[in-house]
Amino acid sequence: MSEILVLGAGMVGMTTALELQSRGHRVTVVDRKPAGQETSFGNAGLIQSEAAEPYAMPRSLPELRDLLLGRSNDVLWSPAGVWGQMPALWQYFRNSHPVRHLALSRPHAQLIATASRDQERWIAASKAQDLIAKTGYISIFDDARSFDRAAADLSRLKDLYDIAATPMDGARFCAMEPSYLRPPAGAIHWQDTWSCSDPGGLVARYAALFQQQGGALVTGDASSLQRRGDRWDVQTAAGVIAAEQAVIALGPWSPDLLRRLGYRVRMIRKQGAHRMYDTPVPLRRPVFHTRYSVVLSSMRGGTRMTCGVALHGRARRPDLRQLDRAAAGLATEIDLGIPTADAPWHGTRPFMPDMLPMLGAAPRHDRLWFNFGHGHQGFTLGATTARHLADMVDGRVRPGGGAETWLEALTPAARPKVIA
Incomplete structure (x- = not known):
């Protein structure tokens, strides 16, 4: 000892x-x-046993163009935030090459493979089962091409990592999540992921x-x-x-x-934020909107909208543009209700290149x-x-x-x- x-x-x-x-x-x-x-x-409350492969940086010219021009809601950036982290971002870009990314995914997948079991030990010991749901989460796609690409990749993920996931059409998704007002082009149910109502x-x-x-x-x-x-x-x-x-x-x-x-230490500081809503019909499981890069999760105190990534260096104030864009775009898809009295939260993810x-x-x-x-x-x-x-x-x-x-x-x- x-x-x-x-x-x-x-x-x-x-x-x-x-x-x-x-x-x-x-x-x-x-x-x-x-x-x-x-x-x-401040996170989305997911224990992601399906996330065998870490998040790679976009490398295609159309994706990079959209990021640079601010057309994508995936990432916000400022010149100071990018310039101050340029060496780490350049390493991240190089490590995101498909061959290198696959090699780095191997140790990452080894960790993920036992994540739920390792968390279950402390969930049980701390008597926190009331905070955990084991119903998975769903990614939804507004356009058919994006859905088809993601669905086609499932066989690779299942073969490499034994991931349990089911593609479905928009009607089936709406049957699973009746709070949605219209069906998306398609959805994928990641079945083994757990969610927490109060991270x-x-x-x-x-x-x-x-x-x-x-x-x-x-x-x-x-x-x-x-x-x-x-x-x-x-x-x-x-x-x-x-x-x-x-x-x-x-x-x-x-x-x-x-x-x-x-x-x-070279580290990329990725800012994130969330806002809480008083949603009339709570979600049954978390939903990731691929178009807006936000996760909606039913939490204690309301529905949490958690946004993607902002590169602002050491920003002290939250950048709420991603949340605002998503809320406006989702208005025809789901009745989020009004924001709660809680102030929007923002924090930083410690991401290695x-x-x-x-x-x-x-x-x-x-x-x-x-x-x-x-x-x-x-x-x-x-x-x-x-x-x-x-x-x-x-x-x-x-x-x-x-x-x-x-x-x-x-x-x-x-x-x-x-x-x-």
């Missing part, structure tokens, strides 16, 4: 703390806010379980982490706390801390561990990367030296183009 600091109280940090605690370690979690109040709070609440349940089992959750400044002798310490509201080991699970804020320790989470031992510091950079899948993969990290901490798995050699692709040592 050892004493371990976990920096970050989001989904990744809290599942890491629970996993290490279950192995007999004495764990303290440090964050500036209560558990689950940052990126983990921040689920992380809070995990935090409560962690504390009930003797763990400490304290308010503190993660950026104060430093090495003193053979221990790591951090400044908190309760004073300086020290431990033998430390785990950095700060999501988009991880590079800022690591810069102080001498590391240069090679599309894989950063997992493993720090290259130049003893007993310092990384678990961040999950991109769009932190809510899905938190419990899974926590399990693998705990195996590394305990010496049960040494990437590159055992059965799980695919873990090597996730480690800092194997990714000099991402972290130096």
Whole structure:
């Protein structure tokens, strides 16, 4: 048993703390806010067991043209936001080449394959089953060509990753989701995906379980982490706390801390936002609108519309144009109702240019561990990367030296183009 600091109280940090605690370690979690109040709070609430392949950057000329001219609702950008992240974006573009993307999808798919099972352990332990639905989600397509392309690709996904998905016509979709006023051109039901009606609440349940089992959750400044002798310490509201080991699970804020320790981490900060609606007929499952790149999810407190990606660097204010465009375009498809009194939320996804989470031992510091950079899948993969990290901490798995050699692709040592 050892004493371990976990920096970050989001989904990744809290599942890491629970996993290490279950192995007999004495764990303290440090964050500036209560558990689950940052990126983990604002997502669409999907545990995406179908997302074997990470999100690639568009590479075709028509797609790039539409992005540059602002015709697509997938991505918003500003010159400052793009220029400030250009080296990482260029790496992302190169890694999105079909051959390279397929290679990177292999370790990503290995993680995704156990995501639901790994989350189920903590869902049950924290008695959070009331927040989880196992009815999948649906992607809908407004034009027949897009639907036909997506449906044709299903056989490849099923062969490679054993994904359960069913294409359907618009009438069948409307029968499944009667809140819709007219049928789309087509839809795909991704059957194995789970959804959560309160993502921040689920992380809070995990935090409560962690504390009930003797763990400490304290308010503190993660950026104060430093090495003193053979221990790591951090400044908190309760004073300086020290431990033998430390785990950095700060999501988009991880590079800022690591810069102080001498590391240069290339990360793409993807902003996202959501708005809540008082919808008259709640959705039975989440629906992803491919045309507008938004997910509608029934949550506690209303329907959440979660938008795509904005590249604005370190923007402090939410850019609501994607939500506004989607709401206007969906007015003839579904009665969203009026926005609730809740202010629109915005946050940042920590996306690595090679599309894989950063997992493993720090290259130049003893007993310092990384678990961040999950991109769009932190809510899905938190419990899974926590399990693998705990195996590394305990010496049960040494990437590159055992059965799980695919873990090597996730480690800092194997990714000099991402972290130096």
